[in-house]
Amino acid sequence: MKRIICLNSGSKQSLEKLTNRFRGKIITSKPQAARRLQVPHYDLESLARSLLFRDRLTVASPLIAYRTRRDAVREVIETSDIEGTARAQTPALQAIIRAGINPDILRETSSSHRVQQLASLVEVYQTLLRKNRRIDSAEIFWEATHLQPERQPILVYGYFQPRLDELAFLDAIAGEGSTFILSGGNTEIFTNNREALQWLQQQGWCISNGEEETPDSLGKQLQQCFLSEAAVPTGVNFHAYSHLEAEVRGVLAQVKALLSQGVAANNIVLVARDETLYGSTILDVAWEYELPVRALYDIPLQETRVGVWLRLLLETIQENFPFELTAELLAHPLAEQLPAQLWSEVRKRPPQGLQHWQELGIDFSTLNWGQQDYRAEWVQRLQEVLSDFQIRQNSGFWAREIVAFYKLQEALVTLSAPETERISLEAFAQDVLDTLALLSVPAQPGRGGVELHAPLSLLGTRYQYVFVLGSAEGILPAPIENDPVLDFQERKQLMRAGLPLESAAQTAQREAFSFYALLEVATTAVTFSYPQLLGKEELLPSPYLEQLGVKPCSPSSLPIASPEEARRVDLRQEHSASDAVLANAIHAWRVEQRRESSQEPDEYDGVVGLPIEPSSRVFSASQLTALGQCPFKWFAEGVLNLKELPEAESDLSPSLKGQLYHRTLELALANVKHAEDLRSLDTEQLPTAFAQAEQELACPTLPGWDVRRAEHLEVLSRNFAEEKFLPPGTEIVALETQFKAQWYGLRVRGRVDRIDQRSQQAPSSDGGVICNCTDSGLVLLDYKTSSTKPAGIKNEAAKANIDIQLPLYMEAVQTALYPDEPVTDAYYYSVTKHKKLAGAKRDKSALAAFAEQVKSSLQTGYYPVKPDVDQHVCRFCPFDLVCRQGPRLNKKYPSESTHESD
Amino acid sequence: MTPEQQAAAYANGSVAVTAGAGTGKTYMLAERYLYYLREQEVSPLEIVAVTFTDKAATELRSRIRALVAKQLPHRSDFLVELEAAPIGTFHSLARRICSEHPDAGGVPHDFRILDEQEGQLWLADCFKTALAKLPRRLYSRIPYSLMSAALKRLLADPLAAERALRQGTQHWEDLAAQLREQALKALLDHPTWQETWETLQTYAGEAGDRLEEHRQIAVSAMAALAQGEQRQASLEAIDSIKLNVGSKKKWASGALDVVKDTLKRLRALVKKALATGLITIELSSADDQLVQMLPDLREAYHFVSETINAIKRRARVLTFADLEVHALAALNHSHVQFYYQQRYRAFLVDEFQDTNSTQAEFLQLLTHNAQLTIVGDPKQSIYGFRRADVSIFEQFRDRIQSWGGEAVALNQSFRTHHPLLEQINGVFAPVLGELHQELVAHRRDAPASAPHLQVCTVPAVDEVNKPQRQWVEAHYIAQSLKEMLDSQTLVYCKRTDQLRPIRPQDIAILSRTWEPLERYGEALAAAGIPVAPAGGGNLLATREAKDAWALLRFLADPKDDLALVAVLRSPFFAWSDRELFELAGEREYWWQQLQTSEHPEIARAKTILSQLLEKRKAEPPTRLLQLADRLTGYTAVIANLPGAKRREADWRGFRELVRRLEQGGGDLFGVVRRLKRLVEEAVTVPRSPVEAGNAVSLMTIHSAKGLEWSVVVVADLTRSINNRPKTAYFDPEHGAALRWEGESGEMQTPVLYTWLEQQQLQAQRKEALRVLYVALTRARDRLLLTAADEQGGRLEQLRLGWEALGIPIEEIPYETEATLPPAPPLPSLPDSSPPRLLDSVGSGVSELPVTALSEYAQCPKRFWFNYIEAHPGLGEGVATQTQIGYLTHIALENGIPDLDTLARYADNHLKRECLEQALNLAQRFEEVPAFAPFRESTTATEKAVTLRIGQLTFRGIADIVGDGWVLDFKTDQAVAPQHHRFQLWAYAQALESPQAYIAYLRHDYLHSFSAAELNAAGEEAPSLVQGIVNGDYSAVPSQENCFYCPYAQVCDSSYQSR
């Protein structure tokens, strides 16, 4: 009996015959290939592993391999970045090992420093592994071959493009009667295989041409098209979609149509060269379509909930429980330890540091970690935390997460060894993070449904319907990555010297071959597709499709595959009224359309139409201003009682700064009456006042606050040297004075920052006149921390520049507080720019008219979304989310539309 | 190829190519590449091609691929190597250098590039941390806010900053002198000045006239200034001229008015000059202070940049900007230079005019021994804000020439037809100065009659404000384009080399900023012309993003009233304000308030929001948004509003953003917190463009680089450029300067600051002109330039050009309606009604293990957990039991006699007792008499079994098989053979064995199935299969079922949780 290479993949029948007759192990590359042969899946690697196993050699787990590489790097390469170097060197190191190159030979072949270093690294790495009878996963086949295993008859299917190590092992293990199914030909694309073939023949294998799968099968015809300029058979489509989600929708709609026609899910396959690019969108759209789809590609543990939580945990501990991180850790669905009550409390006064959190009643006793400990102890602590937070139970809500959890548990065993090694918290955390990056779980484990695969997983399979997504340049073929340690030119050199590394050309060919092999998979139809836009990038069709001779076109009418899609189409058409959601959507659409139109605002746009009795309210000046700026703003705040949830600020916001300055000045000026008092003020007065204000306002501790605070103090203190701040001949009579009064029939209240008594015309030092008001009397001051005067209510041109606060204050103070003293002036004073910003302009009739307008608004319930024409008001208004302002207002109030804001 | 193209493509050595717009440079570049392959036998791996964008790189590669396939068909080696060839952007080249030489570059070996949006926030935090750590003494001269603002600017361009901070201060005096002379020259050269001089010489009043006195004052002050003398006094003299004087009688007729008018203009001119203070600028105390500040600033800069770099190193991240800096650092090592000299033989750099100085430097080091081809057009250098420096092109061109290379200019335009190109040449000739390049058209004839270039502006009319004029402009553009489309104006088709009627996709509207484009889009849409806005603006500012954001905020914290009310008012629920008004009440928060009402409309919102709240733990935010759409029809609403495509793209864009923020973890709270920061810090998240299709492109001039259309509208030409002074200016040659507020409140401006600011302004003005050049040269057949004002902005910059060519500036005529925003059209309805597949299509399961049937019969939900979800189950007990079962089978199958051998098959943390148990159980089979008959008559073990029932295939492995019987081992705790009846029936059926047994190893018990039992199972099987196929997985909870169920803890229907 001979060992036979069967040079084509064969028809279903011939394969069946072959497998039925075959007495021996049947080896398949992937479970999908096994399915075609209807045999249990058993691959070459399992076979090799079982041999190694017998010889008590184990393949190092990813974690152990990585740690060993780190050790090797430490020994060989002088660098302060051991982890980074170990990771960066891995691909090159594995390439060498996989090619079966002996480090000594490598060293002799090239004098380049990199190569020398790499050779030593490989050597040390392998030696370290061997100490524990371990090998790297890249050397499984070579090692198994070295064991000179007893030959047995095997039937090998799906290894259509064998690597050198696979070939060597195959040859070593295949006994008489073995059959190896391979593809071959004379064109470029088979170069790699021709070499393999030659080598096998030298080893005594014979070639048989086997039974050809019908040459007119769709797959065969397509392969012909790919290799030469043959006519494209029917059943081949190439669809261009505008973007990725449209592509996925288009493809899944077709899949849904097939399934509903009775095609079995396992007769359809989705193919993406980059599964991660498509995976999540496919799963999302499939969810919407209620379409069973399976994505089995691996995602690293660090992208699972378990991984994310663990990273949060370690960062939180290392950074000593900063607010955001700790809150996220507690609120995470795996922990669920941040009750609503606690959350609203902590967001107001963010705790920092372990102790602070503990004081709030959070039990962090298991999280109080030291800085140095034994590995086993670290792991023990981590386990305690996991059980304390019930991470196992909570992971159980998602199949993927619990799988991830179990993987982690396995890894922790490895991490705890060697037990006697003492490492720092940082090193341990790094180890855990590395683990999370190295281990993976399937994106969506499970069974059933249409599967998503990369082309390579489909070698040797058959599906009736194949959908190849992402057939675009830059995605298919995948861009060839240059290895930073052993780049393609270096490889070329080494290859010239006879080392069997893979070249750039071979990589490209391998990629092309896997596409070629993919073409064979479809038996009834194959549909390629690509998105014309990926994010912002425009894409070109894949060069492979060009080579096939297929041009992209837009897909013809696709079925509507979900109620969501149906509603989009039905909303403005005749439809059955059975869909309650649609009925509501139609209502929402009408509302929104009217909001967007030039029609008058209605009850969906602030026109409530229900009265409020004006006298039932007390207005502050800022509320009245709000009403005069944008009635809806007042409605949202005053009637709906909306406000941002209170939260401590992460920076000094303008409003907090304002409060801080106001209070400081109030405190500092407590005993000041005249300008002279300012000069003789104790230098400590201001800092003390500032400190007290800070404390009262519970100012957050901001980074660099000591220096920032010094600057604030400096800015504030300059006021005292500024004559305009308190002109000679002026006396402060009151600070922060509250009042309540009637104002044009409205009840108003307010607080005046400062009330001065000006005894006579107050000259300034340069002889000019500071105040154009010559009467003596009371002067009201309003401090501002900005450099411009505040926006007022809208004037006729809808600009927010009529100030009502100062005139209101003047009148109210006059009537309510000082009926006997004339209030002669009021102005805004900038405490940061140290100058007067604007004085009061009193236009009685305008004010009266405004007061009437306020009353009428309230009585008729009229609060349209109507800010000032420049929408300055909106800039600091918190209600944008609610009021839906935007360009739509230009249509409502066209003569007042917005200005350019370049 | 033209002779010039050939000269460039086939040059023997290095070559610098000045390629005018549309002169076929990409084509030439591809040929140049091919030349290296063909004539010089260079491998694609040895040619570096640098393009401006990734897209350009892809296109170049694809072009070269086609060329090689066609011209060098026998060189498949080139073709495959091409796929790995270094064709990419400067960034990708820098990235490669960094990753190949991390130590030399000072970067972590496995760095990653920081995500753009979140990266910004992260860096801002790092910056704050670094500032907080700065030694306090450094703040004594430079207060915190100034320090922070200045360092932020310096850090944006580290290389230049470092060099600038090294500069001395000795040259400041010279700079002041330069500024004075330049300013004076500018004044004297000003047309008004010259006219004034002539007029004031021509007319004179009688002596004693007050105006005549002023005229004389002006004349002598002007004369003094012309000599550069008594500057301040002379300027002030002119400034104080009074005009409300003079008597007509003392002047020749009309002269008084002429002189008055002239003096008025002169005074205005001088006022401006005085305000800048440049003519008399001197070093002042501000400069002394700056001298003292600079050492502190330098120290602070180094401290902060070191601190940030250290943080980055620890986090193993780099920003895009870092790549170039570190690549340059690496290339400063000779071994790195040597490494690349060994590798790269030729460099091709496209769009060279937009190279910055860092790139130039590293290119210089990289190309020492290689051939260099640079292609660019200095007139199209428009990336000054990214530090591109147009002079670099000239430096390199000179260098190439001085080393014996060639300089070639491509003048023949394949884009624009002759009459239009003549006009473009004419417009730019007088304004571009030395940069100007006369292009020659390949296409002689225009496809349609003149005018080919029109300039149209909206006239100023009282009562019509700026926004209204902007609408007039928009309407006009829309109308003009509509006419072109309606009248099927002919355009030239590049692909077919024929004329054909214009289509929307042949048109683009370009403007310098994004904002006005939305307006044009609306006007076009209202006129029924399809538009394709390229992504612009901030995603987070769109209504769709805000709605989704409000929803997530509410779900993360139901106390968030503002978010909840936003959601209720939004298309999710569309509540009226009246309803809100009526509901507003006393409860602590709105969600509580909602619970108090039974109103049906409110009940609906309550139910839907509760459903979403229930899911907020289990589902990631992206899925919650989908679910919200399913429950409310949100996307149906936006898909039927005007601008639907744009809205849908924004909705999608937001979901994509959320997906990125989920980081795989899918945690609502974290996502909401991260979004909050993005919103608060006003980080711009780019919107994705709407699909192009056959529509008019709307884009900024910068994104139009490299593109072309038949008709191009360059709009919004009078927009003013906002030039707010910066806190700091610096350049590597002259140094760094700050501007700050002095103690007395006025701004302190050192001479160096003024000088650098002037430089900057000048550079900006020049660049603005080049931007216009790029815009105008995008057109193949026709150009329409528009503005909403009669003068100002860029319109002025080209005025010389219009005048030289005699191109009139046309007025846009309009009626009042044109000042109003248009009513936007609704999206068009589909004209066919496609088939509907709204229902679920089942489970899609086709293959299962035989045991699954039993499990389904017991509890379909448990089956779902186990087989559909592949949930491994909870609870250690279960996992251990499974392991013991597995090991027992292994021991039996392989006849393993000892623990050590068996241990090799086990998980390495399995307890020894378990192994012992498994081994014991296996031995039971050997020892117990009840099992003896089977031990002896076994014909096969581990027999694979396949059985098809209905649409499902079942596979399994029968433990042992004999003549007419099959037996399965069980290590179960409980004896419950009826649970396994389907499994045994299936084995019996598949193997055609009449008898089936279970050996309960724990109980030494043999169960034998009766024929009736098996038959009954067989009859029941098809209906189970149907249930599985239909996806019916409802739970069957019972004390017994749930007690042993590994999913009891997570199953919401479990017996315990009821």
Ligand code: SF4
């Ligand atoms: S954002 Fe503007 S329009 Fe909306 S409520 Fe506030 S002020 Fe009014």
